[in-house]
Amino acid sequence: MCVIIPEIDIYVRYCETDASGHVNNVSYFIYLEEARTRFFQAIGLSKEKRGNVKFVVASAKCDFLAQAYSFQTLTVTTRVSRIGTKSFTLEHTIKDAETGKIIASGSAVIVCFNFQRQQSENIPLPFRVALEKVLVSV
Amino acid sequence: MCVIIPEIDIYVRYCETDASGHVNNVSYFIYLEEARTRFFQAIGLSKEKRGNVKFVVASAKCDFLAQAYSFQTLTVTTRVSRIGTKSFTLEHTIKDAETGKIIASGSAVIVCFNFQRQQSENIPLPFRVALEKVLVSV
């Protein structure tokens, strides 16, 4: 069985750098968010699959391993590393698109949340099935 | 009659600078937005005064006159320069808090918008009265 690892390319904007001349640490969390939402779209996160449930970030982390610079193209990969009852974990690697050099690695714990009830809920079954298809077995 | 010119102080964050070593042009629009929302709070923009009407930015402009740097304190002043039927215009000056040197000057046209009906509406009367009190007569 083939494992899909969605991958996106990101253009580093000038406003995402800082006075140190490199990409600011906050910007990486912007990239992780884009990778996450595009990943959800890639695995078919339709209104049908998630019902009234939305995703809320419970925790986000990023390790900064090398510097990135304006106008550089970064490749961000996303994989599912854990699927729980109400939450799941995504892991990301940010690489230079040209050389493949690893720039950063990040992760996020996502909780299914019902904004009407203002409480967490089980991962909707159709979405769980979609997630399981891309779960990386270690 | 005394004219109130609300004024706020802003701390320049490191992530608001860019690789040119100074504050990025986009960051100034963040400062203008903060000045605007604090101005609305200062003149008493309560739920009662605006009803279902919200504010939408129809146009924003900023002239960058001098550079600003991280950790600098900026003072942003706000004044009302025009009150129309459904919209009004705010003008802002951004100065170095210590020296008073002008860094930038900006403006924004704000439209009263009803998100339920998805259309513009007249400025609610109680809010118009509050705006008129701070209208700068030229």
Place this chain on the structure above:
Amino acid sequence: MCVIIPEIDIYVRYCETDASGHVNNVSYFIYLEEARTRFFQAIGLSKEKRGNVKFVVASAKCDFLAQAYSFQTLTVTTRVSRIGTKSFTLEHTIKDAETGKIIASGSAVIVCFNFQRQQSENIPLPFRVALEKVLVSV
């Protein structure tokens, strides 16, 4: 003679929206900056063409004509509308990539700036030639 109008596609990130449910006004200036830097790359803004001269934004403006939403694809076009001695003006249109509906129109005055001398300078000749090739005659 053919006129090049560089055009880029932008994916609206979730963090670029605000609690009104639409793209925040500040985010459009991020899009204009990306369009601007990609435009410079498209017309061949190499180190050779600009020497020690860098670009500084002297003024930026955006008119917001319709709302945009997260995950939407926006097309931003860039054209040169004025070439002066030390500065030039770019104009941009932001459209929905699918329907072509105009979302916003913006402009920026760019000044050639020598950071070593901390003063404005003439547009370097090779870069002026590149700009003139894409100047839109009205």
Place this chain on the structure above:
Amino acid sequence: MCVIIPEIDIYVRYCETDASGHVNNVSYFIYLEEARTRFFQAIGLSKEKRGNVKFVVASAKCDFLAQAYSFQTLTVTTRVSRIGTKSFTLEHTIKDAETGKIIASGSAVIVCFNFQRQQSENIPLPFRVALEKVLVSV
């Protein structure tokens, strides 16, 4: 011996919220950065104390425990939890300024970095002394 726990107040800007109606996860990392740089200023991070050494974020993490909203005032506390040879760790708590309710807790590993040599360096002694004064003994 008295332990200084620097604390700052942050006004939540409208552009820091997202279409879920609450503060976007990325914005918390902006707050952590502001807390960090203000903390450095509070403990007297002068040019003399750090020489050619600058700080680079090696890792950042945030756990999101409750939602925050636009125009809310947040209090961010900072404490030193670890001092190594070339790096140290800061921990932050983000609370609602009025009720004291915990909104988020974050941390960052900071590495001393020499941009001229492009390599990490020992924490400069005068800065280490300043850090030790605020190290929280557990």
